Amino acid sequence: MLERMVDFFESRLSGYDEHMLKNIEGAEEFYKYTAEQLPMKSDGKIFDLGCGTGLELEGYFKLNPTAHITGRDLSKAMLNALEMKFKGKNLKLINGSYFEVPFENKIYDAAVSVESLHHFTRTEKIELYKKLFSALKSI
Numbered sequence: 001m002l003e004r005m006v007d008f009f010e011s012r013l014s015g016y017d018e019h020m021l022k023n024i025e026g027a028e029e030f031y032k033y034t035a036e037q038l039p040m041k042s043d044g045k046i047f048d049l050g051c052g053t054g055l056e057l058e059g060y061f062k063l064n065p066t067a068h069i070t071g072r073d074l075s076k077a078m079l080n081a082l083e084m085k086f087k088g089k090n091l092k093l094i095n096g097s098y099f100e101v102p103f104e105n106k107i108y109d110a111a112v113s114v115e116s117l118h119h120f121t122r123t124e125k126i127e128l129y130k131k132l133f134s135a136l137k138s139i
């Protein structure tokens with residue numbers, strides 16, 4: 001299933017951003033709103049699960065240009081597109097599934113995931129959320 005998902009997104013990479021922004025109702029407002037919910041501290045560390053080409057990061061980097069982003073995505077091609085878009089930003093991009101590896105302990109100020117987790121079952125997501133909770137700093 002994950003291999004099919006990589007093929008699906010990579011075959012649509014050209015024109016992906018325009019498609020998302022023009023054809024998904026309310027997308028522009030939604031990405032802007034998402035960016036506004038993330039921490040504004042200058043060295044903030046954000047974990048983006050299924051970051052793709054980083055549409056959710058465009059608004060965020062405008063608000064917090066020095067944020068540190070760790071992005072994990074199944075598709076290397078999507079990550080390459082993200083890297084090209086945000087040259088010079090603090091990026092750590094990891095190619096792979098967020099289900100398949102442990103996350104580092106208590107290192108992120110926040111996590112974000114847009115249009116990615118709906119592909120999976122509740123049971124799969126509960127395990128992921130437990131892992132994610134451990135990866136977030138205590139308040």
Ligand SMILES: C[S@@+](CC[C@H](N)C(=O)[O-])C[C@H]1O[C@@H](n2cnc3c(N)ncnc32)[C@H](O)[C@@H]1O
Pocket residue numbers: 002005006009020049050051052053054055056072073074075078096097098099113114115116119
């Ligand atoms: C619809 S795109 C959303 C990308 C971006 N967050 C956005 O809103 O434009 C879904 C992304 O989730 C990634 N993805 C799906 N399942 C994943 C998994 N298990 N681990 C990592 N990335 C995954 C896909 O490769 C794809 O880039």
